[in-house]
Amino acid sequence: MPKWRIGYRTLKTAIGAALSIFIAQLLQLDFYVSAGIITVLCISVTKKESVRASWERILACLVGLIYGSIVYELIGYHPISIALLFLLFIPTAVAIGAKRGVVTSVVIMLHLYTIEGVNVEVLINEILLIIIGVGVALIMNMYMPSNxxxxxxxxxxxxxxxxxxxxxxxxxxxxxxxxxxxxxxxxxxxxxxxxxxxxxxxxxxxxxxxxxxxxxxxxxxxxxxxxxxxxxxxxxxxxxxxxxxxxxxxxxxxxxxxxxxxxxxxxxxxxxxxxxxxxxxxxxxxxxxxxxxxxxxxxxxxxxxxxxxxxxxxxxxxxxxxxxxxxxxxxxxxxxxxx
Incomplete structure (x- = not known):
């Protein structure tokens, strides 16, 4: 049976997620909990890997926001729109080398579906969630114990x-x-x-x-x-x-x-x-x-x-x-x- 312990990566994940949610909540952003989810997804085992993963997630989220805005406004806010959106978005994310950002982008695109509307305030809210989540993860990953x-x-x-x-x-x-x-x-x-x-x-x-x-x-x-x-x-x-x-x-x-x-x-x-x-x-x-x-x-x-x-x-x-x-x-x- 594996020994129960709290590693440095677990500690960074816990602190980073809590800090992201705190900042997003302080700014009164909608879906502020998602900032913590993004941070958890961006915590990596190495510094360079963290930067690469964070860049992929930022790129994928921006593409997801563009696709979501277009598909929802043209077809409407119902399950068929989500199916079509995923069919278009996932292959695009893979093609541009941002497949690790698919899960994060799905969270962002579903926010648009929940709100049932796309405007400047909504887009700014989502972009801030991405910046906070990714930014805190990068800060947490600056510490890596020497091996x-x-x-x-x-x-x-x-x-x-x-x-x-x-x-x-x-x-x-x-x-x-x-x-x-x-x-x-x-x-x-x-x-x-x-x-x-x-x-x-x-x-x-x-x-x-x-x-x-x-x-x-x-x-x-x-x-x-x-x-x-x-x-x-x-x-x-x-x-x-x-x-x-x-x-x-x-x-x-x-x-x-x-x-x-x-x-x-x-x-x-x-x-x-x-x-x-x-x-x-x-x-x-x-x-x-x-x-x-x-x-x-x-x-x-x-x-x-x-x-x-x-x-x-x-x-x-x-x-x-x-x-x-x-x-x-x-x-x-x-x-x-x-x-």
């Missing part, structure tokens, strides 16, 4: 998963240990998806700067994770008695220790090239099994190169790199203290 702390922790946890995966790969190559349950694979996939979603919200909460570091970071890790998954079935085909398997294990173990927001790919690309040269200097395979092992080694080397080149293209943020390192260090100290 950078959560994103940083996702980053730390994801790198922990990568570190564990490479260690498990190295362990299998060295000892043939197959007791690993692969939990880090599932965890890494979840952290990447959650991280990307949170990062997109973070971008949409900034008007003056395009803070997309975290989004690019999780996209980079997503590409690397695809490489990790592609390597997994080939690891089990390597014979741990081969010296090349031992060297590959040492490489992966070293790689696990270097998983961080910083960029150490240049060093590992050099090490990878050394491994490749060693393979190329080996004698040709004499048996089918040797051929399959050699093929697996070359494939893994190719994928590891893709993994490192993906990281090489990523531009780390020095400030955030220090923050991640500090959080990981503090967490490690806390874990040691509890043992």
């Amino acid at each position: 950078e702390k959560d994103l940083t922790w996702k980053q730390v946890r994801l790198e922990d998963c990568f570190r564990s995966i490479w260690k498990e790969f190295a362990s299998y190559l060295r000892f043939g240990d197959n007791s690993w349950d692969g939990k880090e694979i599932a965890d890494a996939a979840a952290f990447i998806e959650e991280g990307k979603e949170m990062a997109l919200k973070n971008v949409d909460n900034h008007f003056l700067r395009n803070d997309d570091y975290f989004y690019h970071y999780f996209k980079m890790r997503e590409k690397q994770f695809a490489v990790i998954k592609s390597i997994l079935p080939f690891i089990s085909t390597l014979d741990r008695t081969l010296i090349q398997g031992e060297k590959m294990a040492s490489f992966m173990e070293e790689l696990s220790q270097a998983v961080s927001p910083g960029n150490t790919s240049a060093y590992f690309l050099v090490r990878l090239n050394e491994l490749r040269n060693e393979l190329q200097q080996m004698e040709l395979p004499q048996t089918r099994e040797e051929f399959e092992v050699r093929s697996s080694l070359f494939y893994i080397l190719h994928e590891l190169e893709e993994y490192l080149l993906t990281k090489k293209k990523f531009k780390p943020d020095p400030k955030r790199t220090k923050t991640v390192s500090a959080k990981r260090l503090n967490r490690d100290h806390e874990q040691r203290d509890t043992k």
